[in-house]
Amino acid sequence: MHFTIPIPDSLPAMTVKELLEDYFLIPRKIRHFLRTKKQVRVNGQVMNWQSPVCAGDLLELTFDEEDYPEKSIPLGDARLVEELYQDEHLIIVNKPEGMKTHGNEPTEIALLNHVSAYVGQTCYVVHRLDMETSGAILFAKNPFILPILNRLLEDKRIAREYLALCQGTFAQKQLTLRHKIGRDRYDRRKRVVDNRKGQAAVTHVTFLKKMGENSLVACQLETGRTHQIRVHLAHEGHALVGDPLYSQKTAPRLMLHAHKLSLTHPLTLKEISVEARSQSFEAGLKE
Known part of the structure; x- marks a missing residue:
């Protein structure tokens, strides 16, 4: 995996080490690989771990297969996915009622499998909705962003x-x-x-x-x-x-x-807010 991340203007000044360790929550072992393989670049240059990262800089991260081993799950039906928002790192979809967020068994097909088919790669559950509940639900598109989104959830920032x-x-x-x-x-x-x-x-x-x-x-x-x-x-x-x-x-x-689901994108600091509708829920209100 290779990511190019522009450092937003509102991100506080910090070192490369602080950015990777405290903000991006990259595990120690993977940070070690990034450092020894010189796979962290800022503005095209390999940087010292204590070098400052400033607003407007262009951060490049390259991860090898051993950093994040590829996870494979059965793909579902992309036609069942209603996208509300998507970018390089995350996707928000409108879950229909009567569908599980993820399967209980490796071969069970659920919304996660349909979303993975829609995106064209394995996605990851950030939070879940009960099978009977419909509406907006967030998935990570790669294992790099997953712990960052999990932290936002824990910190009540989603x-x-x-x-x-x-x-x-x-x-x-x-x-x-x-x-x-x-x-x-x-x-x-x-x-x-x-x-x-x-x-x-x-x-x-x-x-x-x-x-x-x-x-x-x-x-x-x-x-x-x-x-x-x-x-x-x-x-x-x-x-x-x-x-x-x-x-x-x-x-x-x-x-x-x-x-409704709202968050500040942890990499771009862009405000994201989506609203989901459900015909069956709206019909239930009229009965």
Whole structure:
């Protein structure tokens, strides 16, 4: 793999070593290969590890097969992919409901396989959506950018907003749910609120409008626990309409849609914000 990366004006001044180690999160072993093989160049010149990198410089990185061994997965159907954004390093697509983000077995075909077929190379999962949930989802296109995107996710610098149709009415416009979430001891498919042993989970909920006996809300995640929105709202007495695990109210689909995803591109510092639509979700709002 070979990348040419223009250093953006807003990137703070740092050395080559700091850029590769602290900002790009390149593992120690691979940094060693880059240094000994002289495969880091700035403006066409092999640079000392302590040399400064400045705005406007052109960084070139060359990785060998031994640095990032090629990973191969079965390719899916590129026609099933709806692209929302794509560049050299990442792709955001609109996931349909009823499709897994990735397979549980090496031969199982899921969205990851379809996206890899669409891009023409193996892609990597950054975050996931439940099979029943539709909407915007981010994939890395190479193993170099993957840990950088993972760090953005951990640092809560990838904003994800969901629309949900849930049961009942809300007494307040906004609320934040902080119940810890753990596994259900009796049903391995489910999660439960477990404030003693569960993992920290934070969901911000904004009431949007009343729709008959239900309410349309927007949810922003600070954490990404399995079934987080579904469990939090169900615990508050506002189970999602059509939720096969946590609701008694049936519908053609789970009424949860990841309609917006935003981040600052870690290499270009460009602001990226996409919105995804779902015909089935919108149809569910009208029923």
